[in-house]
Amino acid sequence: MIGAQALIRTLVDAGVTVCFTNPGTSEMHFVAALDEVPEMRAVLALFEGVATGAADGYARMSDAPGATLLHLGPGLGNGLANLHNARRAKVPIVNIVGDHATYHTQYDAPLQSDIETVARNVSPWVRTSRRTEDIAADAVDAIVAAHGPPGQVATLILPADVSWGDGAEPLRVPEYDVSLPTATEDTVEAVAEALKRDGATALLLGGSALRERGLLAAGRIAAVTGARLLGVVFPTRLQRGAGLPAVERIPYFPDAARARLEELEQLVLVDAKPPASFFAYPGKRSYLAPDGCEVRELASSETDAIASLEALVEALGAAAATPQLARAFRPQPPTGTLDAEKVARAIGSVLPERAIVCEEAITSALPLPANTAGAPPHDWLTLTGGAIGEGLPLAVGAAVARPDRPVFALQADGSGLYTIQSLWTMAREQLDVTVVIFNNRSYRILKVELERVGAQPAGPKADAQFDLGHPEINFVDLAAGFGVPGRRAETGEEMTEALQDAAAEPGPHLIDAVIG
């Protein structure tokens, strides 16, 4: 069979059964081969950033690699920001980038560029497949690399002639050990001893520690030691809601983060880095833990965080402890003129069980955690890598991965516009996504940041750089253009009703929540 077919067959046999695509001429044999391998689902995106962010969302919710199909260097470039996010989220992605035929590169055709070098920016594993006979073995290596653990972006570059050449055979991924080591006994013992001491202590949880089993173990540790449970600023996937141990995520803004950490004498890292601010600010330290706070690592991203937490539970004799669990709670539905807090209340009042929340609400995100903490159990996905424009693509991927679960994309207006084309894929695939646009008609975060970096007062030209109100962007029109039914909400009542209506009807909906 031809290379493309063997590649797709190898992917499918390894459980990689969805590919988010934006192909071009050099990928036409891959596209044609889709019909030869019925198990592969190809989800078309209008823009590569949608495809790569969707692959990330798919991987976060399926724990299997998401795959992409991109067109040459510029297609990879368009997908790079969300691959950056996937890299930071440590999710498995098999990133397939078509290239010119090997013999065509001598002509330096207009679309030729150095794909490998760009790919390395986001992808520790990069390989150009050189021979049709090797494509299946290269695919196996890419799949294994993507899986990790920890998961990573693995980029397989596929020259057109390798793809169309004949003589390939699919391969099966051999069984291999995907387990990570547990923290050593010494480490567990040292952390246990430290936790038994007096003094304000917290566990800082990231990665798989924020999944249910990790949270329950951490909750037991907290119950017997009094340690607080903190979460990283932007988790890859946080399980939360009524009946689960709650974590306080470290705030994005460093002053708030410092205030939250200031009493701490000990901090135990569980698949998390020592806390540092997102950005530097003149005259302020980037490092956020207070002086004298002792920082210990229980588990790195190369350690099994859940097993390490459970070993710590044993070491502390906490197996029978009862973790403190979030109690069921719904805020009152809001009334009157809308603001970000009321949108959060409306969401908290209706959020259904097993919802998947893809949150990129930026400054509007502040009231969300409190208002949804007591909602039925749900997953919360965030902008782990900080490159805005991933919220809507994440929702696409999450909805493809879990068609049985309602997806909510809680999206700031400015950042939603980077990959607004996501709406079309939601409509095309009839994904059950409720998109809420927190529409404050500005890059509000940058107004705040301008003050924070001490560059105020902003003059009119600087102010104009944060202004999305001239002209105003009508998200209902944009949604209609992409085939998604939308409506505007200007009051709490309208917001709650719009959420209820969206939940009652299958397929995507957009609510343009006009705030402050």
Next chain:
Amino acid sequence: MIGAQALIRTLVDAGVTVCFTNPGTSEMHFVAALDEVPEMRAVLALFEGVATGAADGYARMSDAPGATLLHLGPGLGNGLANLHNARRAKVPIVNIVGDHATYHTQYDAPLQSDIETVARNVSPWVRTSRRTEDIAADAVDAIVAAHGPPGQVATLILPADVSWGDGAEPLRVPEYDVSLPTATEDTVEAVAEALKRDGATALLLGGSALRERGLLAAGRIAAVTGARLLGVVFPTRLQRGAGLPAVERIPYFPDAARARLEELEQLVLVDAKPPASFFAYPGKRSYLAPDGCEVRELASSETDAIASLEALVEALGAAAATPQLARAFRPQPPTGTLDAEKVARAIGSVLPERAIVCEEAITSALPLPANTAGAPPHDWLTLTGGAIGEGLPLAVGAAVARPDRPVFALQADGSGLYTIQSLWTMAREQLDVTVVIFNNRSYRILKVELERVGAQPAGPKADAQFDLGHPEINFVDLAAGFGVPGRRAETGEEMTEALQDAAAEPGPHLIDAVIG
């Protein structure tokens, strides 16, 4: 003064007075400094690909460097595809990418990545400014590098603390020689001798050879030698229309290109590469000139193409020759159900004098050259680097550069969606752009390419990858969402009227031309 202010002042003093921006926190001091330097105009884009493509369009129409302001590695990634196009177009761009403060990188914050390596993909000149005192000198080097000639993308990476630090002073770019050498006498003589011989000969013109002065010289050469005038597939900027020598652009599809070249015995390159196909196709040669066709180079991109052509005119004694000029001609306005040919006729029937056409019409472009060849003189900008999604940004930049001239963005539907956010900047800046969407509800080019690469017959899954009709995309709604008045045209009469109405009213307009 602070680094950012010295940087902007240095840019402005060197004639770089427009910056296409999509800033983030690390660029806030640059943004604040905009108010300190009134001569710098900052044009906000909702997406970096709009900013980089606009900088390209600005540079093509102003012959001065366009500048960008991008946010960290992911912002550069989002702008990479159109910087690739700018690289291929050989236009000057000062590409400013903010970075974390130098002392912040130790924390490997979420948005940190290797900016320099990605930048090198499109930018031969890359430098990270390390000290506030050096920023102005670094800016001077960037401006000089961008200018070339030939023009190039020069990327200046600006750490936040270098930007906000005090103690910088602006610098003036020293006078320097920006001329390129003329082809040597030997080369000119050899080409002249070759052109005097019998046999089918053509000049293949690219770069500045496609500007009026180059065309007139080439026209004189053609008049005395009988050589045909060919143009590269996708010129950076082609001046054409009634009263100018016409060139036949080499067709995109290699079979058509081969047919156009098949009789040739000699081909003279004038800032153009030997003709090769865009993509490779199984069993077909990528090289397009016929066997035995002798290829000579009069001028490379490192040579002054116009001066070399004029030297060739002298060598041939052709100074007094009368070049053949395109005669004034307007097609009849079309009637009845619209198709791509009728859209082209409508455009040819109304195209005003000194129009700037930004053309990314892909398969719909075929009837455009013939129908506009006799229109009043105009500029024609194309997708030089082949990375789709540049048409609308080019129009933004061209309109900013030349507010005195009407701009037409002739845009395929699929490729227009990559950077559809351009519409908002057109509305915000009230740019006089008429956007025509050739809406065939498909990636038509890929259907053709699938057949051409021999991967047919396409099954239903492959076919679905080319389908933009499920759901249909409503460009009038998208335009409304971004603040641009739009209308749909389904007949020739509606198309012509819509073009006339758009021309009569200032500001941007979109016409959704529904074709076959």
